[in-house]
Amino acid sequence: MTGASQSKRGPEPPLDLSVSFLGIELENPFILSAAPSTDELDIACAGLDAGWAGVILKTTSVEGNPVSLAYPMMSTMDWAGRRLVGMGNIDLISEHHIDVVEKRVAILKSEFGSKLIAASIMGQKQEDWQSLVQRLKDAGVDLIECSFSCPQGSMGERPGAMLAQSAEATEKVTGWVKEAAGDLPVLIKITPQVTDVVEIAQAVKNGGADGLTASNSVPALMGVDIETFVPAPSLDQYSTYSGLTGPAIKPLTLRTVAEIARHVDIPISGNGGISTWKDAVELFSVGARNIQICTAVMHYGFRIVDDLKSGLSNYMKRRGFGRVSDIVGKALPHIVDHDSLPRRTVKSRIKSDLCIGCGVCYVACRDGGHLAISMDDRQPVVDDDKCVGCGLCMLTCPVSDCISMEVIT
Amino acid sequence: MNELLSPSAALREAWRCLHCWDAPCTAACPVHVPIPEFIARLRADDIVGAEELVRQANPLISSCGDICPDEDYCSRACILKDVEGSIRVRELHGFVTESAHAPWQRWKPWKAERVAVVGAGPAGIACARELARFGYHVFVFEKDNAPGGMLRYSLAADRFPVRILDQDLALMQGLGITWKTGACVDSLKSLLDSYDAVFYGTGRHEDATLGLADEESFLFSGLSFLRAWRTGSGESLAGKDVVIIGGGNVSLDVASTAVHAGAESVVLIYRRGPKEMPVWKREREHVEGKGVRFEFCTRPTGFITEGGVLKALQCQRTRLIDTGKSRLTPQDVEGYDFLLPADLVIGSVGMNASKDEDVELGWKDKAYLPVDENMRTKEKRLFAGGDLVSGEGTVVAAQSHGIRAARAIHALLQEVRS
Numbered sequence: 066m067t068g069a070s071q072s073k074r075g076p077e078p079p080l081d082l083s084v085s086f087l088g089i090e091l092e093n094p095f096i097l098s099a100a101p102s103t104d105e106l107d108i109a110c111a112g113l114d115a116g117w118a119g120v121i122l123k124t125t126s127v128e129g130n131p132v133s134l135a136y137p138m139m140s141t142m143d144w145a146g147r148r149l150v151g152m153g154n155i156d157l158i159s160e161h162h163i164d165v166v167e168k169r170v171a172i173l174k175s176e177f178g179s180k181l182i183a184a185s186i187m188g189q190k191q192e193d194w195q196s197l198v199q200r201l202k203d204a205g206v207d208l209i210e211c212s213f214s215c216p217q218g219s220m221g222e223r224p225g226a227m228l229a230q231s232a233e234a235t236e237k238v239t240g241w242v243k244e245a246a247g248d249l250p251v252l253i254k255i256t257p258q259v260t261d262v263v264e265i266a267q268a269v270k271n272g273g274a275d276g277l278t279a280s281n282s283v284p285a286l287m288g289v290d291i292e293t294f295v296p297a298p299s300l301d302q303y304s305t306y307s308g309l310t311g312p313a314i315k316p317l318t319l320r321t322v323a324e325i326a327r328h329v330d331i332p333i334s335g336n337g338g339i340s341t342w343k344d345a346v347e348l349f350s351v352g353a354r355n356i357q358i359c360t361a362v363m364h365y366g367f368r369i370v371d372d373l374k375s376g377l378s379n380y381m382k383r384r385g386f387g388r389v390s391d392i393v394g395k396a397l398p399h400i401v402d403h404d405s406l407p408r409r410t411v412k413s414r415i416k417s418d419l420c421i422g423c424g425v426c427y428v429a430c431r432d433g434g435h436l437a438i439s440m441d442d443r444q445p446v447v448d449d450d451k452c453v454g455c456g457l458c459m460l461t462c463p464v465s466d467c468i469s470m471e472v473i474t
Numbered sequence: 475m476n477e478l479l480s481p482s483a484a485l486r487e488a489w490r491c492l493h494c495w496d497a498p499c500t501a502a503c504p505v506h507v508p509i510p511e512f513i514a515r516l517r518a519d520d521i522v523g524a525e526e527l528v529r530q531a532n533p534l535i536s537s538c539g540d541i542c543p544d545e546d547y548c549s550r551a552c553i554l555k556d557v558e559g560s561i562r563v564r565e566l567h568g569f570v571t572e573s574a575h576a577p578w579q580r581w582k583p584w585k586a587e588r589v590a591v592v593g594a595g596p597a598g599i600a601c602a603r604e605l606a607r608f609g610y611h612v613f614v615f616e617k618d619n620a621p622g623g624m625l626r627y628s629l630a631a632d633r634f635p636v637r638i639l640d641q642d643l644a645l646m647q648g649l650g651i652t653w654k655t656g657a658c659v660d661s662l663k664s665l666l667d668s669y670d671a672v673f674y675g676t677g678r679h680e681d682a683t684l685g686l687a688d689e690e691s692f693l694f695s696g697l698s699f700l701r702a703w704r705t706g707s708g709e710s711l712a713g714k715d716v717v718i719i720g721g722g723n724v725s726l727d728v729a730s731t732a733v734h735a736g737a738e739s740v741v742l743i744y745r746r747g748p749k750e751m752p753v754w755k756r757e758r759e760h761v762e763g764k765g766v767r768f769e770f771c772t773r774p775t776g777f778i779t780e781g782g783v784l785k786a787l788q789c790q791r792t793r794l795i796d797t798g799k800s801r802l803t804p805q806d807v808e809g810y811d812f813l814l815p816a817d818l819v820i821g822s823v824g825m826n827a828s829k830d831e832d833v834e835l836g837w838k839d840k841a842y843l844p845v846d847e848n849m850r851t852k853e854k855r856l857f858a859g860g861d862l863v864s865g866e867g868t869v870v871a872a873q874s875h876g877i878r879a880a881r882a883i884h885a886l887l888q889e890v891r892s
Contacts, residue, residue, distance in 0.1 A: 146486035146517070423553050424495025440495065463492055464557075 080378040084389045086354050087250035087275045087332060089207055091118040091181055094345070094389050095373050098278075098336050098357035099123050099185035099210060099254070102367075104159050106169050110176065115367035116374065119181025120173070121357065124158035124212045125166040126186065127193045132160045135305075140287040140297035142313055151314065152360050153287035153307030155298060158187055158212065163200055170204040183208040185254070194238060195245035202249050209249060211242050211274075214256035214281040229255040232268040239272025252334055254278035257321045266329040276332035278357065280321045282308025283337075310360040314338040319351055323400055326352025340369075342376030349389065350396035410473040411454035413437070413447045419467040420444060426458035426468060433457060479562070484569040488517040491561050494553055499563060502551035504866075504874035505600075507531040509548055509563055516570055525574035528567060533603040533877075534596055534642045534869055537625055539568035541634050542870050543754040575641070579648045582609035587670040587887050590615060592659050595623025596869045597675035597860030599643070601876030601883075605673075606649040608884045613669070615657045623677055624861075625869060627701045630730035633757065636704070662833045666855055670890075671883045674843075674851070675860040675876065678825035684719065684774065689821075692777040692784050696720070696728045696822030703731045711737040714817040717787045718742045719774050723753050723867065725822035729766040732820070740765070741814055743772040745792055745804045769814070771804065778813060786813040827862055841865070848882035849875050857883060 082093040096119045103109045104123040112120060126132075134157055142151030159166070166184055173182045184201050186209060188194040198209055213229035228234050235253070243251050253269045255262065257280040269277045287297040287307045296304035315338030322335050335353025339345055340361040348356055361369055377389070386392055415426070422443035430438040437451035438458060445458075459468040479487065491513045499509040508527050515524035529535045544550075544564035552560035589605050591598045594616035602612045620626060622639045659665060665672050681695045696718070702708040708731070716737040718729050721744050732740045742761075744751055747770045751758070762768070771792045778786040790811045792804035829837050836844050836852045843862045845851055851858050859875025861867060 145489040146482065421553050421557055422494075423492040425492055428493075428495045443496075 080381055081387075082374060082377060082381075082389055084355055086334070087208065087252075089181055089250065091355060092179065093118045093370075093374055094349070094355040094377075095370055096121060096181060096183075096334070096355055096357045097362065098359045099212065100359035100363075101156065102359055102362050104161070106172065109169075109173065112362070112367045113173075113177045113180050116370045117180075117367065118355075119183060119207075121181075121183040121185050121208075121210050122159075122166055122169060123161075124185040124187050125161055125163050125197070126158055126188055127197060128162050128164075129193070130158075130162075130187070130189065132157050134160065135300055137298050137300070140307060142287060142309070142311075149360075149364055150312055151285075151287075151309050152311040152363070153285060153297065153309055154282065155305055155307050158185075163197055167200045167204040170201060170206045174205040174207075181207050183210055183252075185210040185212050187212045191238075191241045194241050198242055198245035198249070198251075202246065206249070208252060209242070209246060210252040210254055210278055211238070212254050212281075213238070214254050214258075227256050227258070229253070229265050230259050232264045235265055236268040236272040239269055239274045243273035250275040252276045252278050254281055254336070256281050256283075257317050257337070258284055262321050262324055263328045266325040266331060270329055270331045274331075276334060277325070278334045278336050279325055279353075280318060280337050282310045283314050283317060285309035310337065311364075312338055312340055315340075315344055315347075319347060322348060322353050323351035323397065326394060326397055327400060342373045342380065345373060345377060346380060346392060347396070349392040350394065351400075352394050352397060354390070354393055411456075411470040412449050412452050412473055413454065413456075413458050413468060414471045415445050415447060415458070415468050416466070417444055419464050421464055423463060425461045425463060429457050429461040478572055479565050479569045481569075484566060485517060487562055488513045488566060490554065490558075491517075492553060498551040498553060499548035499561070502547045503531075504547065504868070504871045505531045505877060507548075507567070509561075512570060513561070513563075513566055516566060521570060521574045522576065524570045525576060528570055529576070529578075529645075532870070533600045533646070533873060534625075534639070535567075535571045535645075536638045536642050537596075537634070538870055538873075539564065539571040540638050541629070542567070543756070543868060545755065546868070547870065575645060577645045577648050578603070578607075580606065580609075580650050582607070584611065584650075585609040585887075587611070588613065588668075589671045589673065589883060589887075590665045590669040591673045591675070592662070592665070593623065593674070593676035593860070594618075594621030594653065594655070595675055595677050595860055596625060596872035597677075597876040597879075598623070598673060599646075599876065600873035601673045601675065601857075601859065601880045602651050603646055603649060604877045604880030605883060606646075606651050608880070610884075610887070611652070612650075613652045613654060615659045615665075616653065616655045617658045617676075619656050621653060621655065627704045628697060628724060628727065629700070629704075630727040631703065631734065632730060633727060633760070660832075662831050662856065666833070666853070670887055671855045671857065673876065673879050673883065674831075674856060674858040675862060675872070676827070677861040678827045680826045680828060681821055682824040682826055684821055684823065686774060686776060688777050688779075692779070692819060693719075694818060694820045696724060696820050697825065699820055700724070700727055700731055703735065708735055711735040711818065713738050715739045715815045716741070716818045716820065717814050717816040718820045718822060719787075720744060720822045721746075721751060721753075722822070722824065723757060724825070726753055726757050726761045728820055728822045730761050730764060733764045733766060737818075739767070739815075741767045741769055743769040743774065743787075743789060743814070745771065745773040746802065747771055747794055750794070750802060773804065773806075774819075775811065777819065784816060784819065787816045787819050788812075789814055825861070847878075848885075849879035850882060855886070 084091050084094045097103050097112045097117050099121040103120045109120045138155045140153040141149045144150040186197040214227045251274045253274045289296045318337035333353050335348040336357035345356045427438045427440050427445050434457045437448050438445045462468045493510040497510050512524040512527040548563040549560040588611040591602045591614045594614050602614050605612045625639050716732045729742045772789050775790045776788040791807045794802035795805045797803045845863050849857045849859050857879035860872040
């Protein structure tokens with residue numbers, strides 16, 4: 066195709082990235098999660114203007130549920146000279162109670178009619194939950210998300226516990242919410258911090274919810290100042306556990322979503338540790354139908370949605386996927402229990418033309434593997450008799466595609 | 475003087491290191507600084523531990539962190555050189571030594587033997603430190619008033635501030651070395667009579683001559699010029715056109731100092747081309763950036779004077795011919811001669827050793843003092859190093875000689891004892 070004919074036809078139409086979720090049409094699969102970025106009206110508007118498909122307003126509650134924040138609330142997990150590989154937060158739910166949030170829902174609905182306008186709620190008594198649902202429904206909200214999993218504070222069933230750590234409580238409260246919501250779609254946001262996430266997901270389904278959000282930040286102690294022995298974040302001489310988010314928790318989210326998708330038939334909104342379009346594709350492939358993001362926005366701003374859309378479009382064009390939903394669940398058939406994995410012989414194969422001779426694989430195999438690699442004049446040589454095929458050499462090699470594992474039998 | 479890396483930049487750079495199994499960088503370093511190991515400590519935020527690794531191997535740690543031509547040593551050997559660019563080892567070294575300073579302490583009981591070190595340049599300093607660590611009584615004889623040699627007296631001030639050298643020397647104070655400065659050694663023979671072993675590292679202090687007519691009247695010595703400016707007695711060159719006849723790194727220091735001295739113009743001539751010039755790229759770029767003009771393929775042929783006053787340097791253009799030698803040979807381009815206006819001409823084409831020892835060392839016509847792989851001369855108890863024995867001309871290479879000699883002296887004295 067020549068450049069001239071291309072320009073006559075104009076640029077290619079943008080790929081359709083829309084997804085349908087619980088009967089709601091989203092222009093793209095990227096939603097701002099219930100978090101700091103959606104706690105102020107102006108900021109939420111800016112996010113929608115930037116191209117996000119929707120917002121879930123930060124979790125609100127009734128007046129009887131006072132919110133007392135402690136500052137500073139955030140901390141970083143650094144690695145290899147990089148900041149915020151993981152982010153910790155001791156934030157609580159929004160300080161804005163339902164009377165503020167219901168007004169915002171109405172404003173956002175009138176200004177951004179085509180976007181998803183959702184709200185997140187948290188309550189204690191049945192009447193709290195149900196009145197929150199009723200008021201938001203009256204305000205015109207598109208969807209309600211229930212936080213059963215805020216790991217900070219102590220607003221669950223018992224102090225320090227989360228609702229979604231009890232299957233019984235999860236099913237009961239889901240039932241209350243859905244009773245009040247009627248046709249209005251309800252998502253339950255769960256925690257990965259349970260013994261069996263499938264049991265909780267089943268309870269969400271049994272309780273009648275339309276879908277669930279998997280998952281949330283992970284309870285963590287972000288670090289300790291080894292001079293003062295005060296953990297982070299330090300508030301005078303005191304600290305507490307944080308909710309860990311960011312790239313560090315992506316593998317946990319992938320596992321949580323995959324595990325639910327494999328065992329419970331319920332729509333999933335994916336959340337936790339997604340920063341790039343590649344992360345998003347991975348999360349779609351294990352069963353998420355859309356992606357909620359917060360930490361990456363807190364770090365790099367709303368503008369990342371352009372990169373998410375661009376990367377996803379280019380990937381879909383290259384792979385011939387017509388709709389985002391075509392990617393959903395693609396990885397699931399490939400996930401089996403360990404017992405069902407194929408047993409065969411693999412051996413390390415090192416491409417000598419790509420090898421730079423650093424010997425990192427040699428040291429790894431020597432001290433953390435099976436003494437199967439020796440160095441011959443700056444070239445690693447694999448001893449097939451000793452190589453068990455663990456793959457450590459491949460992981461430590463700094464050169465892409467230099468080491469692979471060959472299937473022998 | 476080099477810009478320091480910020481802590482975050484140093485950390486990111488440190489994390490690029492692959493920690494190669496056999497560390498080609500360490501092998502390429504004359505004193506074998508354990509580079510991946512110190513970088514690993516740096517990235518684990520153990521700066522004290524990192525500095526300790528560097529200083530065990532490298533006595534003049536801060537000095538080397540500032541001026542070591544890593545492009546000729548560790549960085550050239552870095553496996554990432556052609557992959558994504560070498561690790562900036564010298565800058566990481568500089569970061570470590572700037573952040574942590576641990577003074578040396580004598581940790582062994584003193585031994586009975588006494589060792590003399592002649593010349594307190596980098597070779598002698600390194601030898602003395604290593605011998606002191608073995609527990610010997612070390613006496614360093616230095617004809618100048620302070621130790622440091624070329625580092626103190628022959629580098630441009632903006633390239634290497636003396637305070638960095640003094641910082642290194644201060645750390646050695648606890649080692650119990652006896653520094654005898656302002657002390658000329660006339661006789662190696664008598665030293666050998668009084669001491670159990672001698673290290674000889676007096677360097678090269680005589681500017682090579684050019685063989686031009688009236689050279690003794692109109693050619694100023696590059697080393698004298700540098701020394702004058704290093705010791706605070708340099709005269710202003712305001713309004714003067716200066717021509718430097720040079721080639722090596724010392725001539726760059728001369729050029730840089732001439733600019734600093736206020737010269738109206740500074741031209742550096744060299745008989746071969748820019749590629750052949752045996753200087754460190756970083757230093758040449760630095761000097762060019764200060765406004766020094768380079769005239770390559772140019773050789774001096776005579777001084778033009780008026781009433782006994784220098785007016786210009788007569789020059790001859792050369793072209794480079796491949797005569798099958800390792801280096802291209804400059805040959806005159808007939809009829810292409812020209813004048814460079816000059817109020818001062820400074821010669822800096824190389825340095826010679828004085829070769830006037832009272833011990834037969836086998837110099838004959840050799841440019842370098844012959845030594846074996848342990849830096850031992852023909853004389854059993856006399857060892858030598860630094861610029862006397864090699865043309866490498868770097869602080870780190872000189873230190874490696876001193877350290878190697880110290881270990882050989884230790885072995886010799888242990889042998890004598892048993």
